[in-house]
Amino acid sequence: xxxxxxxxxxxxxxxxxxxxxxxxxxxxxxxxxxxxxxxxxxxxxxxxxxxxxxxxxxxxxxxxxxxxxxxxxxxxxxxxxxxxxxxxxxxxxxxxxxxxxxxxxxxxxxxxxx
Numbered sequence: 638x639x640x641x642x643x644x645x646x647x648x649x650x651x652x653x654x655x656x657x658x659x660x661x662x663x664x665x666x667x668x669x670x671x672x673x674x675x676x677x678x679x680x681x682x683x684x685x686x687x688x689x690x691x692x693x694x695x696x697x698x699x700x701x702x703x704x705x706x707x708x709x710x711x712x713x714x715x716x717x718x719x720x721x722x723x724x725x726x727x728x729x730x731x732x733x734x735x736x737x738x739x740x741x742x743x744x745x746x747x748x749x750x751x
Contacts (some may be wrong), residue, residue, distance in 0.1 A: 640681035640743065641714045642691070645672040646707040650698060657682070657690035669722025669746055670708055681711060688736035695739075695749060699730050705751045711741035722746040 644650060644659070645667075653659040657678065664673035682691050691709070699705045712720055723744030730751035733739075741747060 710746035
């Protein structure tokens with residue numbers, strides 16, 4: 638069993654250029670997401686530097702577009718458990734001020750709108 642952060646967007650997600658590895662995945666539908674998942678981060682995001690890197694990645698992605706939505710979820714990937722979102726929350730991109738806001742509990746999905 639491994640914890641993952643999954644990212645989806647209504648726009649194409651590009652590769653990150655940081656020490657946090659954003660792996661490209663074939664677009665997949667996970668119940669609870671509004672868009673196909675495009676990127677995943679193995680072993681989740683817990684440390685402050687990882688949260689800063691994820692925050693910077695999201696900020697860079699959203700800066701390219703006038704309107705954009707990105708969804709981030711923290712899920713357990715296991716052959717024993719179906720991938721699915723258990724809790725959803727929404728935040729405006731203008732209110733995403735702290736990397737700590739991206740620290741999600743297992744099963745939680747955060748939608749960020751610009």
